[in-house]
Amino acid sequence: MKQAQAGDNVQVHYKGTLTDGQPFDSSEGRDPLNFKLGSGQVIKGFDDGVTGMEIGDKKTIHIPNAEAYGPVNEDMVINFERSQIPADIPLEVGGTLNMHQDGGQVIPVVVKEVTDQYVILDANHPLAGQDLIFELELVGIN
Missing domain, CATH: 3.10.50.40 (Chitinase A; domain 3)
Structure with missing residues (x-):
């Protein structure tokens, strides 16, 4: 066979x-x-x-x-100031957002942490x- x-x-x-x-x-x-x-x-x-x-x-x-x-790449865990993300974008821990790179490529990211000052997003594969x-x-x- x-x-x-x-x-x-x-x-x-x-x-x-x-x-x-x-x-x-x-x-x-x-x-x-x-x-x-x-x-x-x-x-x-x-x-x-x-x-x-x-x-x-x-x-x-x-x-x-x-x-x-x-392996998890720590360079793909990104810390943003909360003010950099528009207020109309829902930010729930565990939720997924799409980031757009130069050239138009879309990268899904997972919301890891949200505070009044910052948001941590993870672009690693789940x-x-x-x-x-x-x-x-x-x-x-x-």
Whole structure:
């Protein structure tokens, strides 16, 4: 039977959890994830985990944060003076805002802290610094 290799379009059902068992994503109830193996469309550890699987194979992989979304980058935690943010923008801890970079790129940020004097925003990926666990099932290779 054919093993999945770089360049193949693969279809994978998955369940992603943190190391404490908290789920963060799943294909349950949806179509399988379809991507080109080795193309960088998914995190490196996920790509590596699917490589070599055959249709029908199931396995659990552990992905260290370096092969997932990387460690938390403190340079991406930004402290703004409260007065720099327009009063009509809602600021709730845990809420998400969109920042616009020069050139128009939009970056989602999470509100970490709000006081009368400052607002702390975090532009790290929400899963940065986390080791991830995926249950995989390869359902197709094209």
